[in-house]
Amino acid sequence: MYFGPIPNSPYSIADLTFLVNSLIDTTINPCIIHYEGETLIMNKQTDFKTGPLAGKNYDRFEQAMPWYNEIEELLATTLAAKLRGIKDPQVLELGCGTGLTTEKIMKHVPNCHLVAIDSSRRMIIEARKRVRSKNITWMHTDATEYVCKAISNNYDAVVSAFMIHNLTPEQRRMLFKGICNVVRIRGGWFINADKYARNNEAKHLADLADQLLHFDVFNDDPAYRLKWTVHYLLDEKIRFTEKDQIDLLRNVDVLNHVTCRFTFRRRMEALFSARIITE
Numbered sequence: 014m015y016f017g018p019i020p021n022s023p024y025s026i027a028d029l030t031f032l033v034n035s036l037i038d039t040t041i042n043p044c045i046i047h048y049e050g051e052t053l054i055m056n057k058q059t060d061f062k063t064g065p066l067a068g069k070n071y072d073r074f075e076q077a078m079p080w081y082n083e084i085e086e087l088l089a090t091t092l093a094a095k096l097r098g099i100k101d102p103q104v105l106e107l108g109c110g111t112g113l114t115t116e117k118i119m120k121h122v123p124n125c126h127l128v129a130i131d132s133s134r135r136m137i138i139e140a141r142k143r144v145r146s147k148n149i150t151w152m153h154t155d156a157t158e159y160v161c162k163a164i165s166n167n168y169d170a171v172v173s174a175f176m177i178h179n180l181t182p183e184q185r186r187m188l189f190k191g192i193c194n195v196v197r198i199r200g201g202w203f204i205n206a207d208k209y210a211r212n213n214e215a216k217h218l219a220d221l222a223d224q225l226l227h228f229d230v231f232n233d234d235p236a237y238r239l240k241w242t243v244h245y246l247l248d249e250k251i252r253f254t255e256k257d258q259i260d261l262l263r264n265v266d267v268l269n270h271v272t273c274r275f276t277f278r279r280r281m282e283a284l285f286s287a288r289i290i291t292e
């Protein structure tokens with residue numbers, strides 16, 4: 014498919030609807046873009062692994078989303094509050110990336126035993142350099158495979174930041190089933206800082222327009238800006254609202270009981286936490 018240069022002019026909702034619809038009819042992986050004589054191949058499963066958004070450049074994303082630090086900090090302080098009183102809590106982090114979230118978890122829950130997973134070897138290498146702790150076990154593996162195949166359910170909490178929005182709804186369902194498989198049967202937590210669409214579509218599209226404009230922090234590198242823009246437009250194909258998330262958890266058949274809620278939102282990002290009981 015051809016996806017021409019993204020205009021630098023402000024996006025209107027009509028522009029966005031057009032852009033999103035033009036991608037909706039195409040297969041999500043790979044999405045091939047011709048841009049200024051170059052061919053870019055975007056693939057949601059590998060963009061962060063070996064692809065155009067991988068490696069240390071990834072940390073520049075924070076400039077386009079100023080509350081990145083705040084929401085990750087909030088994820089870690091929420092985790093600390095939920096685990097207060099538990100001796101040596103066991104925590105699983107899915108999609109640790111370069112270790113930004115991991116670092117905050119270890120700051121706020123220093124007594125935890127953390128298993129940090131990422132499907133990208135490159136990301137794990139960066140994360141290990143950033144966070145040095147004998148309480149962390151690093152694993153280069155696929156998150157869904159890990160939780161679905163696990164034979165013990167000894168995690169007090171499963172946390173994740175900005176990994177899950179890359180999954181299709183069906184992949185999310187499999188992942189959540191797996192998460193239920195690894196949390197303690199008498200109760201565990203799932204805490205997720207991620208992209209969640211507002212239930213109101215017009216408001217969501219306004220958020221998207223606003224975010225795309227904020228990618229102007231990458232104007233010094235137009236190709237990089239374009240990659241993030243396309244990544245966000247591809248996310249629209251697997252858009253997941255707050256309501257979808259709550260419905261999904263309520264319908265996972267292995268669950269005995271779940272209480273879940275959203276506690277924070279800025280533009281397209283939100284913090285979600287759920288108490289999961291499978292017994």
Ligand SMILES: C[S@@+](CC[C@H](N)C(=O)[O-])C[C@H]1O[C@@H](n2cnc3c(N)ncnc32)[C@H](O)[C@@H]1O
Pocket residue numbers: 061062085107108109110111112113114130131132133136154155156157173174175176179
């Ligand atoms: C956007 S980054 C977020 C990293 C980090 N949590 C943060 O907030 O900075 C998403 C990470 O999830 C990883 N990832 C994507 N799909 C995965 C999967 N199925 N299993 C494990 N890791 C995955 C990517 O390699 C990437 O490092």
